[in-house]
Amino acid sequence: MFGLLSHFPAIIFFFLYSSLQSLIDQKKETDVVPLPTEMAGGLLRCLSCLLAYSVLLRIGLCLHETNRAVVTLQPNWPKIYRGETISLICEIQNGGDTKWEYEWTTTSSKKPDKKEYTFKAFIHHSGSYRCKGKNKDQLSSTEWSDALQLTVYQSTPEPVLTVSPLWLNPEDSVTLNCKVEHPSAGWRFYWYKDVPKLKSQTTYIRELLPGLDSGSENDSYIVRGQPHTAAYYCTATRGSPAYNSQKSKRRFVWSRDFNSAASLTVTPDRVQHLFESVSLRCEGKSTQWRVMMFTATDQLSRCYGWGIMNGSTCNIERLLYSDSVYWCESGSGDFSNAVNISVHLYRPESKSSLLALFTAVTTGAFIILLLLVYHFKKSKGPCGDRTPQSQSTNQDAQVNEETQEHVYASPLPGEDCIYESISGCKDNGNDEQAEEYNYATFNSIELKVDKRTDPADPVENSIYYNVNQR
Template sequence: MQNDWSQIFRGETITLTCEIQDGGDTEWEYEWKTSSSETSPKQRERWIFTASASSGGNYWCQGKVKMDFYFPTEWSDPLRLTVTPNKPRASLTADSRVITAAGGGRVRLSCSVDESNSWKYDWFQRESESSAAQIIKDKGPDTMSISDGGMYHCRGGRGNPVYYTENSTAVTVWKRVSNKAVVKMQNDWSQIFRGETITLTCEIQDGGDTEWEYLWTTSSSETSPKQRERWIFTASASSRGNYWCQGKVKMDFYSSTEWSDPLRLTVTESKPQSKLRADRTEVPVGGSVTLSCSVNPSSGWKYYWYRGDQSSELLIRHDDVFKSNGQISVSQEGQYWCRGGRGEPVYYSQYSQSVRINTLVSKRVVVTLHPNWSEIYHGEMITVRCEIQGGDTEWEYEWKTTSSIKSSNQNEFRISSASSSHSGNYRCKGRKKNAQHETTEWSDFIKLTVNNNKPQSVLTVSPSWLSPGASVTLKCEVEHPSAGWRFYWYKTVPKLSDRLYRYELLPGSDSGTEEDSYMVHGQTHTAGYVCRAGRGEPVFYTEHSKPTFVWSGDFPPSASLTVSPDRVQHFTSDSVSLSCEGNSTEWRVRRFPEDSYLSLCSDWGTMTGSTCNISGLNSSAVYWCESGSGQFTNSVNITGH
C-alpha cells in the first residue's frame, strides 16, 4: 500500500502496488484477487480505488512473465485492508485559554487525529463570533504557537488527492490586556435601600482612546446587560451579591481585561426613617428655631421640608450648599415634617415624626409658693402657683417637675398633706386658650423640699431658780429654723397615772404668739413649762418641747418636801429619805440631775407611801414632790460626795 497507514477511512484513495522482488529487467504482467467486493484491475501493476465499507478484506497479487505467460510467480501473501466507516474528527487542545504577559505572551495549540498517522494539519482562526474562519496555516505540523486571541479550529489531511478529517471543535483563546477593569457605583453609598435606582459603571483604567465592549457577571439574580458600560437596575432583595465586569477591545474581540474585583452590594429591605430635631420648640420673640433633618446611618441625602401635614406643599428644598447639614431656620409656628431624597430618579425616605413649633409671647412667668416656705414638713399644706404677669388673657398651664406628682393644666398645685414625693423643682409656662400655638417662656425653677421628720420645739427658762420678785422668761425655738411659726405656751400639771404631765395653755397663747419668748410674772413656787410651734391653715404643729422647770425653795401653803437627815450635803453611802406632805393622798418624787434626764423615785429608789427612800446618792440633783391633785412642793438641791 502506497501509504503505510494503520487505519483507513471510508473515502480515502487507496493505491496498491504489486512489487516483484528481484525482477530485474523482466517485463511483467499482473493479476489481482481479493476477498472484498472490489473489482480487480486487468494486468496493471497498481490498483487504485476509493475506500468504502465493501473495500475491507484480503488482497493478493502475482506476476507473470510477459514473454512467457505460463510462468507466473506464487500468489503474494495477503494484505489485510480494514476500512473505518466514519470520517475522523480532529481534536484541538490549548495549553492555556488565556494569553498573558506573565505566560510569555503566547499559547501553544495542538491538533491530533486519534489512532491514525501521516496527517498534515490546516489551522483556522475567527476574529469574532460573527466573522468567517480564515485559514492561517495549511499542511502544517500538529502544533502551533499563537500570540493573538481568537476562536481557533483545525483539521487533518493526508493522501493525494487529499482526504480531510472533520473540523475540530473550536477553542477560544483570550488575550489579556494590561488595563484593569473596576466596577464603580455612581453614588458611593454605604447602604442601599429596596427601590433605589442603582447605576454600576465598568471603568477601564488607562483605557486611552481604545473602544471597548463590556461583559458583566453577578452572583445575584439580576440579569446582566449586553456589552453596555453601565448597568442600571432597581434594587431589590434579589440584587444582593457580588458584581464583576470585564472590558473587550472592540476591534480585537478576543482581547480583554481580567475580570474586575467584585463590588459587594447589600440591600436593606425596609425604607429608611427620617429624623427631625429642633434646637427648641418655641420661637423666641424676634428670633427663630433651627430644625435639623437626618437619615442615618447613610449618606447622599437632600432634604425636603413641609409645614402643616404630609400632603402640604413643599416648604423648602435644599440645594447642594445645604445638603451636608440638613438644617433650616424657621420663625413661624406650625407642625413641621421632613424627609430625605437621593438619586435620579429621586428615592424618598419615610417622613419624619412631626415637630410642633410654637411662638413665644413676651410675658414673664414665675412659680410661687403659698405660704412662701422653701422647706416644709411632712403633713403640711402648701400651694405651688404659676403666675403670668401682665394682661388678663385666659391661659392654660403646663408644668414640669422633678417630683413624682402628675402634672396639671391648672395654674396651681394644692398639696393638702406634703410628703417626700412632693420634693423637687417646679416650673411652668402658659398657653393662650384662644391661640394654642402662642406660649410663654418657661419660668425659672423653684425648689420645694419636704422634710419627713416632724420638727421639734426646744424650751429654755431663765432663771432656773426663782428669786423673790423675779419674773421667768420662757424662750421657744424650732430645730432647723424656718419661717411662719407662731408659738404656744403651756404649764405642766402632773399625771400620776402615766408618769407624764398634762398641759394647760398659759394666758394669751390660745392662738399662739408671734414672739418666740413669753414672760411669766409672779411665779414664786416650783413649776414646769412646755412649748410648741404651729403654722399654716389648718395649723401644723411641731412636737411639744420637753418639760423644763423653774425651781423654788419656798414652801407652798399646801405641799412640802422634807429631807432626812436634814442637810444639803451627803456622802454617797448615806441613806436619805424624802417625804412629801400636803393636801393629797398620792405623791411622786422627781429628780433632775445635772447630767441626766428627768426621772422618778422608782427609777433610783423605793417609794413607800409618800416617802422615797434612797440607799445611796450617786450624783447631785434637784428633788421635788408632785401630787395627784396637780401640786408641786418646794425643790431641794442635794449634793452627794
C-alpha cells in the first residue's frame, strides 16, 4: 500500500509535465495565443508540490521501515532438542545508535526481559515470541514484531549407523555411514571402534578412529584395510556448548579368516545343524575368553543361558537361535573369526530323515493305542457264570449290591430293549472257568430279533445279541 502511494505523485507529475510539454509544442507549430503566465506558473507550482510530497513520502516510508522489530532465533536450526543452548534476539531494523528498551510477549511460561535471551531449551520454553522496541530519546516505540514459533523436542536424536560390507574379504575397506535428521544443521560426526575388555565393568571400551579429534562435517567414514571382525558405533555433536546426540546402535563387520591372536572352531564343523549340541572353542594368545552371539533380531549376548562356558569352550546343549553369528573375544582385546550357524529341522544332505522321524512317531503311537485297547478288553472280559436277574433271589440281589456287580438287565413287558451292560465275572468257585474267561475276547456279535406270537410274553420283540467266544 505504501509503495503504491509513493509512486502516485510521480504519476501525477508525469501526467502534468506531459500536458504542459504538449501545449508548448502546439504553440511552436501554430500561431495560437500563448498560455497566460499565471496558468504556466500554477502548473509549475503544482508540479513542485507533487515532487516535494513524493520526497517526503519516501522519507516517511524509510522511517517507518527503520523502526520495525524482528525476533530471530540463534542458531536457527530446523529442530531444537531438549538441552540445547539457544538465543532469542529482538532486533530493530536500521535502529542505528538509538537507545532502545525491549518488551516481550510470549505464550510460553518463560518471558525474556532483554534484547538477547540465551537459555538451555526445555519443553516449557515452547511457544510463540513477539517483541517491540521503545526509543528512549524520542519517546516512541515500534509495532509488535511478527511471532516466532519455537518448538522444543523432548527426545534426543539417535543416529543410525550402517556398515558395508557386513562380511569381509581380505584387505576390504569398510564404509561407515552415520545418519541423523537434517545432517547439515550444524552436526559434526564421530566414529568409534569397540575394544573388548573382559575385566572391565562394561563389555567394551571405545576407541576414537584416527583423524576425528574435532569430528567431521561429512556423515561417512572409510576404514581402509580392515582385516578382522570389528564393532563400530557413531555419535553426532553440534552447538556451543556442545550438544551430544545419543550413541548409535553397535554394528559389526565379520571376517571368516582365522586370526593368529584369536580363532574360533566349531564342533561339529558345519554351517547347518539339526537342534543338536555344539561346542565353540576359542584359541589364541590369551588365557581369558568369552564367546559372543549376535542373533537375526540384533540381540547381542555372551555364552550364558543359551550355553555353558567351560574354560575357553562354550558348550551348547541344543541350538535354539537360527541364523546367528558366533565369535570369540579375548582378554587382550582381540576378535576371532566369525561363524554363521543356521538351525534346520532336517539336514539338506539327508532329507529322508524327516520321513523316518515321522514314521517312527506314528508307529509308536499306533502300538501304544493297541496296548490300550488290549488292556481295556481284558479288564472288561465276560463272566464265568451269569445268573439272570429274573431268577435271582433277594439274597443274590443283596450280594450283587455289596460287590457292586451288574448282570443282564431284563427287559420289561411290551418293550423293545437291548441289554444295558456286561460286567466282570462273579466268583462262583470255578477257578478254571473264570481264568478261561479272563483271557476271552470277542470276534463277532450277532444281532437277533425274537418275535413271539403271544402278546403277553414279557420278552416279546426283545433284541438279543449272540456273543461268540474266540
